[in-house]
Amino acid sequence: MAKALYDKDSNKKALKGKTVAVLGYGSQGHAHAQNLRDSGVSVIVGLHEGSRSRATAEKDGFQVYTPAEATKRADIVMFLMPDHMQGPVYRESVAPNLKKGAALAFAHGFAVHFGQIQAPRENDVFMVAPKGPGHLVRRMYTEGRGVPCLLAVEQDASGKAGEIGLAYACAIGGGRAGVLSITFTEETETDLFGEQAVLCGGITELIKAGFDTLVDAGYQPEIAYFECLNEMKLIVDLMYEGGLSWMRYSVSDTAKYGDLTAGKKIVDEHTRSAMKELLAKVQDGSFAKDWILENQCGRPRLKKWMQTEKAHPIEAVGKELRSMMPWMDAKSAPEA
Numbered sequence: 001m002a003k004a005l006y007d008k009d010s011n012k013k014a015l016k017g018k019t020v021a022v023l024g025y026g027s028q029g030h031a032h033a034q035n036l037r038d039s040g041v042s043v044i045v046g047l048h049e050g051s052r053s054r055a056t057a058e059k060d061g062f063q064v065y066t067p068a069e070a071t072k073r074a075d076i077v078m079f080l081m082p083d084h085m086q087g088p089v090y091r092e093s094v095a096p097n098l099k100k101g102a103a104l105a106f107a108h109g110f111a112v113h114f115g116q117i118q119a120p121r122e123n124d125v126f127m128v129a130p131k132g133p134g135h136l137v138r139r140m141y142t143e144g145r146g147v148p149c150l151l152a153v154e155q156d157a158s159g160k161a162g163e164i165g166l167a168y169a170c171a172i173g174g175g176r177a178g179v180l181s182i183t184f185t186e187e188t189e190t191d192l193f194g195e196q197a198v199l200c201g202g203i204t205e206l207i208k209a210g211f212d213t214l215v216d217a218g219y220q221p222e223i224a225y226f227e228c229l230n231e232m233k234l235i236v237d238l239m240y241e242g243g244l245s246w247m248r249y250s251v252s253d254t255a256k257y258g259d260l261t262a263g264k265k266i267v268d269e270h271t272r273s274a275m276k277e278l279l280a281k282v283q284d285g286s287f288a289k290d291w292i293l294e295n296q297c298g299r300p301r302l303k304k305w306m307q308t309e310k311a312h313p314i315e316a317v318g319k320e321l322r323s324m325m326p327w328m329d330a331k332s333a334p335e336a
Contacts, residue, residue: 004180007170009166010170011166011167015164018041022043024080028130030057031134032134036172066093075102077104077105079107086111101158104117105126105127107128108129114188125161126155127151141173145173150187151166208312238251
């Protein structure tokens, strides 16, 4: 198992006198910026002129510049905008204004690993990736705790990129929980694979397939929703808290037996083969190329797919049932 690094392992002076430009002020951006500032680091925010986040960042007390102006003032430029935007922002705003010896930092390796950003040889390139959403990164920090982080160094021009990266991870709270070393390749490819095969692509199709199977067999949609979507959270929470063994300890013996007899019929060799194909397309860059082209074309397939998915019966049934659950802060996705 990889050795974790903590606050005690960090050189607290590695960020002294340095200014961090946080490009983007969304989920991760606001958390990084505020945690860094509360740790005594000089922080500015880079946003384009029309950004809806500009007013929020200014209200939170940050000096906000365009990405180009922020880069000019920065010793560390942290990219915290969506993956597909990072390449254009780097080429148009960051590269022409990047100081010699400044570091480029990332919370996900997509743009670097797939060649959308190619840093000059004299600049450090590192990644600090918290393993949790920004609101959790911020909340844990304010409570004196932290979210585990991944740390990777792609380019060590100064000979101190790892030291600076670890100090950064600790400054956002990661050193309180543990910082694990990784590579840009490993983080990027495992992250993309997990999203496609399990977390988003896999689980949503499994839920819909279960729902459709029950409804097509004549069962009420409301009951199908409860069994195939609503109760998914209960099971996932158990796995989240104690792994698969805790979930199996906690459920009924009947559920355990159903797990034993049915699991490998659903996730069979065909499924595992499909997962290997997905991973291969991540590894050889096919998925990245496809996603970049989709954005360049205005996302026609994604937009059409989102509308189709929104029209699935499970959405209407779920909205109605969630209104019956006062303990839940029910959400609705905005119109595209």
